[in-house]
Amino acid sequence: MTIEQAVALAPASRAIDLIGGDLTEKSLRLHLEGLPGVDAVGLEARAAGLGTRSIKTTSKAWALDTIIRLIDLTTLEGADTPGKVQSLVAKAMTPDPSDLTTPRVAAVCVYGDMVPYAVKALGPNSGVNVAAVATAFPSGRASLPVKLADTRDAVAAGADEIDMVIDRGAFLSGRYGMVFDQIVAVKEACRRDDGTYAHLKVILETGELNTYDNVRRASWLAILAGGDFIKTSTGKVAPAATLPVTLLMLQVVRDWHRLTGERIGVKPAGGIRSSKDAIKYLVTVAETVGEEWLDPRLFRFGASSLLNDVLLQRQKMTTGRYSGPDYVTID
Amino acid sequence: MTMEASNTRWLDYAPAPESTSILHLKKSYGLFIDGDFVAGSGRSFTTISPADEHSIAEIASADAGDVDRAVAAARKAYNSTWSKLGGADRGKYLYRIARLVQERARELAVAESLDNGKPIKESRDVDVPLVAAWFFYYAGWADKLEHAGLGPNPRALGVAAQVIPWNFPLLMLAWKIAPALAAGNTVVIKPAETTPLSALIFAEILQQADLPNGVVNIITGAGETGSLLVNHPDVNKVAFTGSTAVGRAIAKSTAGTGKKLTLELGGKAANIVFDDAPIDQAIEGIVNGIFFNQGHVCCAGSRLLVQENIETEVVDRLKERLVTLRMGDPLDKNTDIGAINSRAQLDRIRALSDIGEEEGATRWSAPCEIPAKGFWFAPTIFTGVETSHRIAREEIFGPVLSVLTFRTPAEAIAKANNTPYGLSAGIWSDKGSKVLAVADKLRAGVIWANTFNKFDPSSPFGGYKESGYGREGGRHGLAAYLTNAVLQSGANK
Numbered sequence: 001m002t003i004e005q006a007v008a009l010a011p012a013s014r015a016i017d018l019i020g021g022d023l024t025e026k027s028l029r030l031h032l033e034g035l036p037g038v039d040a041v042g043l044e045a046r047a048a049g050l051g052t053r054s055i056k057t058t059s060k061a062w063a064l065d066t067i068i069r070l071i072d073l074t075t076l077e078g079a080d081t082p083g084k085v086q087s088l089v090a091k092a093m094t095p096d097p098s099d100l101t102t103p104r105v106a107a108v109c110v111y112g113d114m115v116p117y118a119v120k121a122l123g124p125n126s127g128v129n130v131a132a133v134a135t136a137f138p139s140g141r142a143s144l145p146v147k148l149a150d151t152r153d154a155v156a157a158g159a160d161e162i163d164m165v166i167d168r169g170a171f172l173s174g175r176y177g178m179v180f181d182q183i184v185a186v187k188e189a190c191r192r193d194d195g196t197y198a199h200l201k202v203i204l205e206t207g208e209l210n211t212y213d214n215v216r217r218a219s220w221l222a223i224l225a226g227g228d229f230i231k232t233s234t235g236k237v238a239p240a241a242t243l244p245v246t247l248l249m250l251q252v253v254r255d256w257h258r259l260t261g262e263r264i265g266v267k268p269a270g271g272i273r274s275s276k277d278a279i280k281y282l283v284t285v286a287e288t289v290g291e292e293w294l295d296p297r298l299f300r301f302g303a304s305s306l307l308n309d310v311l312l313q314r315q316k317m318t319t320g321r322y323s324g325p326d327y328v329t330i331d
Numbered sequence: 332m333t334m335e336a337s338n339t340r341w342l343d344y345a346p347a348p349e350s351t352s353i354l355h356l357k358k359s360y361g362l363f364i365d366g367d368f369v370a371g372s373g374r375s376f377t378t379i380s381p382a383d384e385h386s387i388a389e390i391a392s393a394d395a396g397d398v399d400r401a402v403a404a405a406r407k408a409y410n411s412t413w414s415k416l417g418g419a420d421r422g423k424y425l426y427r428i429a430r431l432v433q434e435r436a437r438e439l440a441v442a443e444s445l446d447n448g449k450p451i452k453e454s455r456d457v458d459v460p461l462v463a464a465w466f467f468y469y470a471g472w473a474d475k476l477e478h479a480g481l482g483p484n485p486r487a488l489g490v491a492a493q494v495i496p497w498n499f500p501l502l503m504l505a506w507k508i509a510p511a512l513a514a515g516n517t518v519v520i521k522p523a524e525t526t527p528l529s530a531l532i533f534a535e536i537l538q539q540a541d542l543p544n545g546v547v548n549i550i551t552g553a554g555e556t557g558s559l560l561v562n563h564p565d566v567n568k569v570a571f572t573g574s575t576a577v578g579r580a581i582a583k584s585t586a587g588t589g590k591k592l593t594l595e596l597g598g599k600a601a602n603i604v605f606d607d608a609p610i611d612q613a614i615e616g617i618v619n620g621i622f623f624n625q626g627h628v629c630c631a632g633s634r635l636l637v638q639e640n641i642e643t644e645v646v647d648r649l650k651e652r653l654v655t656l657r658m659g660d661p662l663d664k665n666t667d668i669g670a671i672n673s674r675a676q677l678d679r680i681r682a683l684s685d686i687g688e689e690e691g692a693t694r695w696s697a698p699c700e701i702p703a704k705g706f707w708f709a710p711t712i713f714t715g716v717e718t719s720h721r722i723a724r725e726e727i728f729g730p731v732l733s734v735l736t737f738r739t740p741a742e743a744i745a746k747a748n749n750t751p752y753g754l755s756a757g758i759w760s761d762k763g764s765k766v767l768a769v770a771d772k773l774r775a776g777v778i779w780a781n782t783f784n785k786f787d788p789s790s791p792f793g794g795y796k797e798s799g800y801g802r803e804g805g806r807h808g809l810a811a812y813l814t815n816a817v818l819q820s821g822a823n824k
Contacts, residue, residue: 059345
């Protein structure tokens with residue numbers, strides 16, 4: 001099958017500003033293929049170097065609280081129930097009942113049909129957002145109308161943020177325009193009746209993209225199409241988030257900011273389980289795009305078990321001794 | 332939990348100093364001759380920490396009599412013990428040394444950073460692991476010399492006189508001692524006067540390893556001691572790493588004496604960045620090329636040759652990156668840039684940088700807080716550098732990068748080769764065919780593609796022209812310590 005090069009793409013404003021008004025499959029492709037390459041060895045060496053930073057005392061205390069503030073506390077299981085979601089929300093609001101100075105997490109992340117329960121459990125003014133995965137998560141294998149309905153449904157139910165997946169099959173077969181148009185359409189489906197938009201996170205599923213060059217192209221594509229965040233993974237595919245992939249996506253976001261002055265968020269998701277690992281991500285963010293990105297509006301961890309490890313570390317810093325898994329709640 | 336970080340930047344990271352409690356230093360160190368520490372007859376000197384100028388230990392200085400004794404000990408050990416041992420037994424000692432270096436790695440790393448000023452993350456993650464790797468590698472060759480492709484029946488030379496520099500004190504010691512012992516020679520080695528500490532701890536390791544007395548002798552002192560050593564009539568081999576001026580003097584004085592000579596001298600390496608380079612990795616490579624070890628690297632990529640259409644972008648990104656480098660206490664695990672090794676070296680870096688400005692190049696230094704004590708120089712970039720400028724021609728041996736531009740690959744090659752040196756070069760491009768075509772035309776001993784300052788014991792290292800002659804590392808490195816060694820390659824042309 002050949003790809004029709006002259007097909008006009010959805011008129012997303014960022015892409016038009018950067019590539020020009022005659023936005024087509026071809027002009028998008030030329031732009032993405034003109035991006036500088038990524039040297040895998042060098043990228044991984046840089047990530048490993050950032051991973052050797054030694055974060056101690058006051059810096060560690062700040063880091064632990066910051067990690068909590070940046071967590072999208074997640075449950076994405078077929079077996080999820082309203083009760084499970086309610087318990088997750090309770091944990092998001094009060095992560096450590098033994099220490100009420102513990103900050104709240106950024107958001108809870110659930111499947112679309114669980115959004116009403118999450119919204120209800122959080123109540124008004126909790127400061128915790130509800131994020132819903134949509135667009136036939138995690139595979140994305142559904143028709144566009146189904147993906148859009150999935151999205152609208154979650155937004156209507158009160159989701160503040162939508163985590164969509166890109167069509168990796170289309171991307172890998174070179175149909176950049178199709179991936180682009182779908183993101184633009186989903187973004188439009190995030191529009192609420194009052195004209196505001198739910199925040200759109202675009203999941204690239206980097207574990208399926210195979211090369212760092214692809215990750216860079218997909219990141220640019222997602223931003224050009226209007227994504228507010230670029231997110232590594234669904235958590236359902238191995239490898240999920242890795243430090244080199246996250247570093248690369250942060251470099252894209254930094255370059256976008258240099259170019260346009262606009263700030264895009266990054267969300268590594270899946271596989272980040274320990275405070276030690278999460279701190280490496282904070283270091284990578286701070287030394288790549290700057291400390292201002294360590295803000296829930298610009299950086300998130302998609303994680304479930306990470307929170308409890310951070311709470312244990314936090315208790316250790318407060319009390320001077322390690323407690324154990326029975327001193328943090330399971331959710 | 333208290334939150335103190337509110338008005339300071341988190342990026343300033345709380346101090347994370349490596350503990351020095353692992354070090355058990357003596358107040359003074361003698362010379363290591365014939366298996367024992369003995370007093371030196373020269374005027375002793377103090378070795379200081381370049382980070383805060385505090386005294387670390389009193390170090391003996393070897394005079395002519397001491398040098399005689401050290402060479403005699405090496406000769407005796409060669410005749411009576413070492414030349415009689417089989418290769419497998421020599422290898423056994425080398426393996427033992429390698430393992431002891433690994434066991435005492437943290438101690439060696441702390442000593443190295445303390446005495447040299449280099450960041451602990453480099454001594455811990457680069458220097459000391461490579462030291463162990465070098466001994467492991469040459470241990471393996473000790474009983475296989477006949478199969479090294481160096482001709483039939485290769486034989487040891489005898490006593491090797493070795494003089495090493497201060498930039499990688501322990502690593503240069505390993506580069507010298509490991510192949511010498513594997514090939515069956517005995518050694519008298521002199522570390523640099525500003526960085527003797529790790530060599531003296533290494534002497535303790537030799538005792539621990541039960542290496543026969545006199546096989547390795549370590550004598551300390553300044554240039555005069557080194558001169559006495561390399562000119563001693565009873566040495567068969569001279570190996571020197573250091574400045575081109577001293578190397579030239581050694582070449583003169585050893586000429587016609589029958590001593591086999593290898594010299595590893597200065598460099599002014601070109602790091603060539605094409606416009607199709609993987610840009611983020613190239614920036615890292617430029618940083619690693621010139622700011623690794625404060626630029627105290629003979630193969631440092633001190634001349635950045637960047638394709639003119641991406642010069643602004645590369646320089647802007649480079650500056651942004653340099654702002655995140657952390658300069659300070661070498662023993663802090665988060666330090667990226669340590670101290671300049673000595674006041675003399677700092678003066679030289681300052682003088683050449685001033686000349687750079689006078690000649691019309693534009694200077695930019697990373698905004699670093701310079702500690703009150705010690706020797707420090709902020710990472711510095713010169714743009715608008717012409718090939719005729721002294722900062723583009725002379726080795727600065729410090730954290731100073733000269734940026735030049737080129738338009739075509741042919742121009743890049745011409746400019747890269749237009750230097751009296753020829754130790755190393757780097758090429759950055761995503762296009763493999765271009766990398767190979769350019770590498771083929773560069774006259775430098777080591778050429779890195781899409782990386783820089785990577786070392787491996789199996790890879791030969793050495794220079795063209797004023798960067799010296801002979802090769803260290805790999806099979807080639809053995810040839811420098813063997814007679815009858817015929818190496819079928821272009822390395823010694």
